Amino acid sequence: MPTNYKRKSNRQSWTAQQLEQAIKAVKSESPVKTAARSYAIPRSTLIRHLTSPTVSTRLGPLDSVFNSQQEEELVQHLLDLEKRFYGITMTNVRKLAFDLAEKNGLPHPFNKSTKMAGKAWLSKFLKRNPKLSFRKPETTSAARARGFNKPAVSAFYDLLEEALKDPKLTPDRVLNADETSVCTKSKVAALKGKKHVGGITSAERGETATAVMCMSATGQHLPPFSIFLRMRLHEALKKGASRGSKFACNASGYMTVEIFNEWFDHFLEHVKPSEDSPVLLIIDGHSSHTKNLAFTEKARANFVKVLVLPPHTSNKLQPLDVSFMAPFKTYYAQEVECFLQQNPGKVVSQYDVAELMKPAFIKAATTEIAENGFEKTGIWPFDRNIFSDDDFSPATVTDQPDPEIIREEETFRLHLEGAPSQSTVNRISCEDKEVQVLPEDIMADFAEPDSISTANNPMFEISPSIILPLPKMVTPRVTKRKRQAEKAADITSAQYADTLKKAKASKDIKSIKKE
Secondary structure (H helix, E strand, C coil), X not given: CCCCCCCCCCCCCCCHHHXXXXXXXXXXXXXXXXXXXXXXXXXXXXXXXXXXXXXXXXCCCCCCCCCHHHHHHHHHHHHHHHHCCCCCCHHHHHHHHHHHHHHCCCCCCCECCCCECCHHHHHHHHHHCCCCCCCCCCCCCHHHHHHCCHHHXXXXXXXXXXXXXXXXXXXXXXXXXXXEECCCCCCCCCCCCCCCCCCCCCECCCCCEEEEEEEECCCCECCCEEEEECCCCCHHHHCCCCCCCEEEEECCCCCCHHHHHHHHHHHHHHHCCCCCCCEEEEECCCHHHHCCHHHHHHHHHCCEEEEECCCCCHXXXXXXXXXXXXXXXXXXXXXXXXXXXXXXXXXXXXXXXXXHHHHHHHHHCCHHHHHHHHHHCCCCCCCCCCCCHHHHHHHHHCCCCCHHHHHHHHHHHHHHCCCCCCCCCCEEEECCEEEECCCHHHHHHCCCHHHCCCCCCCCCCCCHHHHCCCCCCCCCXXXXXXXXXXXXXXXXXXXXXXXXXXXXXHHHHHHHHHC
């Protein structure tokens, strides 16, 4: 026999989870032989565990520290953290696994000096739970996380539902408008692993433009309205533009009150609202829209109802942001790349923007893209339940309880403890006494935790949510904001128009006093 010959091991690969499932199968009247074959467990091993079901304190290399139910609870907690935009890294998951094993008194082979589970455990944990993976998160501002909350979104849908009750309002008369700056950077082919990839910039600083787009729920798109960073409008800027496009210039290159009023004239020219054919326009809460008395009065006079989205929700509630802007910017970047390749040594100037924007706009301005945007936001067809509770999870981190609810709960608590209270709950007169009656669902909220059955709960005694709680802001956020926070609004209502008039009158008086 050759000296380098190694005898093949007869040991089969199986885990504690497989053994547990095999035992359950036998207890469910499955033959031992069949269960052993199905779960790749040696029959003698399965019989030994069935006759003497003792738990060994020694863990082999193929044993798992947590049972399947415990791992499921751990996975769910990790996913709950991610839903709130506070997902944890691989290292922190390994630390959490160590803490769970230690505090629950579970035998484990984890490193007690580093106080972490090993990389091998994490690898097998991910294989046993394929729905969990580690991914690089997209950056999301705290303002967006706070802004997209259930009360703010519900308030918008309340206004939208009321507006859509008008039988004259058909889907082709429901429109969304928004502005965006054109993007000119995209990926290029390069050597894999190269740290610095160079490329010619597509435009000089200040040479890009702002484009105002508008589309309806049935797929009609208004011609673009472009704003350039310059003081005077030159005819050469219109070269190669889409038919019907309009242009404006200012010192900032962004939307202002005056330019928005110009765009609204462009809107009225193409949409042609009337008393028999009114229009619903949905826009964001930029100050050029909401603090614009001339726009509000002109919209009211031309049968245009204007709804403003809640702040920091346009990425979810604005159809243009949801479906149109991304493909439009991608197509524009492709046009810029072709331009640079065909014109070596040149850069994109303001005089090229309109011509490059035209093919990108034609490709993106499709009926399908428009309909998808309105459908995904629940605007048309109207669906106020388009977003699930998971979509609002990030906002729960900063949610603060309503003071009125806190007072009511404290009143109920005092009542249950036998203390006198001044609650406004239902009262029933009983001879000379007043008896407070609490609804059954409220009484259930104050049930003792011990009354909840845990007999069939095989999970952790000390759960992951106790060791690593879900993030929650304890005290209200302190800001230096002096003006009132924006919210969803119908800025063409009589009440809103009166507010703008009063604000303008107050501003005029202050300016007169300064003079």
